[in-house]
Amino acid sequence: MRDILRWPDPRLSQKCAPVEDTRLDELIADMFDTMYAAQGRGLAAPQVGVMLRLFVMDCGWKEGRPAPMTMINPLIMAAERVPVVGDEGCLSIPGVTVPVERWQAVTVQWTAAEGDIHMADFDGFEARCIQHEFDHLNGMVHFDRIDPNLRAEIEGKYMEMQR
Incomplete structure (x- = not known):
């Protein structure tokens, strides 16, 4: 299990580096354990302080x-x-939940944990x-995808909850 970074940790605003090392089994297992324990459905490496x-x-x-599923160096090829x-x-x-506009479907290319390259539609x-x-x-973060006025309101409430 790893600690999940809380916003506004500055690492959550940094672009991650491509994965070049294939020895990720421990990190991936820790991320799944952390995600399930937190009742999540997805967890990105920067959320646990790993900028990959x-x-x-x-x-x-x-x-x-x-x-x-594990997606390493994913690319959204089409939407x-x-x-x-x-x-x-x-x-x-x-x-905090916020209304976010996303594309209905995407085509993604990624490398799996075993090293195989995949492409699929979701x-x-x-x-x-x-x-x-x-x-x-x-x-x-999802705050970056919402109306600035709504963001200011929700952010303010979130920061109050953190005190």
């Missing part, structure tokens, strides 16, 4: 359909340009989760 382009996700485990607004939470900003909640975690790799 990697995330784990399991969008079905809460419904009894576990499908754990179905149908915007869908949905409420998103974030393990680095606990207790839609619905999986596409949303991938886009959310991908944002973390680029130094963004």
